[in-house]
Amino acid sequence: MHTKNLIAKKLSLNILPHDYKELSSALESKLDLLTKHILIDQNLSELTVNLKLVSSNEMIKLNADFRSKKLDTNVLSFEASKDMQKISGELGDIVMSLPIIQSESQNLNRGLEDHMMHLLAHGILHLIGFDHSDNKYANIMEAQEIKYLEFFKIANPYLI
Numbered sequence: 001m002h003t004k005n006l007i008a009k010k011l012s013l014n015i016l017p018h019d020y021k022e023l024s025s026a027l028e029s030k031l032d033l034l035t036k037h038i039l040i041d042q043n044l045s046e047l048t049v050n051l052k053l054v055s056s057n058e059m060i061k062l063n064a065d066f067r068s069k070k071l072d073t074n075v076l077s078f079e080a081s082k083d084m085q086k087i088s089g090e091l092g093d094i095v096m097s098l099p100i101i102q103s104e105s106q107n108l109n110r111g112l113e114d115h116m117m118h119l120l121a122h123g124i125l126h127l128i129g130f131d132h133s134d135n136k137y138a139n140i141m142e143a144q145e146i147k148y149l150e151f152f153k154i155a156n157p158y159l160i
Helices: 002-009 025-041 056-067 082-088 098-107 112-128 135-151
Strands: 013-015 048-054 075-079 090-097
Touching: 013 025, 025 048, 025 112, 025 135, 048 056, 048 112, 056 075, 056 090, 056 098, 075 112, 082 090, 090 098, 090 112, 098 112, 112 135
Parallel strands: 013 048, 048 090
Antiparallel strands: 075 090
16 A cells, blocks of 8 residues: 555656755646656656756856856756666756746746746656757657647747
8 A cells, every 4th residue: 555655656856955946846746747747658657857956157067067068058958878777767867057947938928837847848858869959850859848838738838
């Protein structure tokens, strides 16, 4: 009986400790449900995703270290190797710059929660192997994002 409850309550998204009050427990639950939905749809429900919210300075450093771009960005994804996935049960890590996401959501006239949901879906799809390196792959990836966001009644972010 206890095992079933633990399985049902297993989080798909591990949100690392942070100091951002903007991330309510309700939003954390929505982010976890989105993660769970994507992982189940992609036949990866046994894996979890780690999410870290960072300052602009921290994101600039990560972007410089891993992409040789010394600028802030909204989201970065770091896929775990297949061996590490088997050992840890983790698909990989997603890092979000909350300050830039807040600024973008205001500039786009879009709710912060919807924008975070979109960027989380985007980040998870990168962990799975989706890419937007050219128009063909971008269209495939965007279609997946739109599909997952529609499930949560979030408008197509590419039409806003």
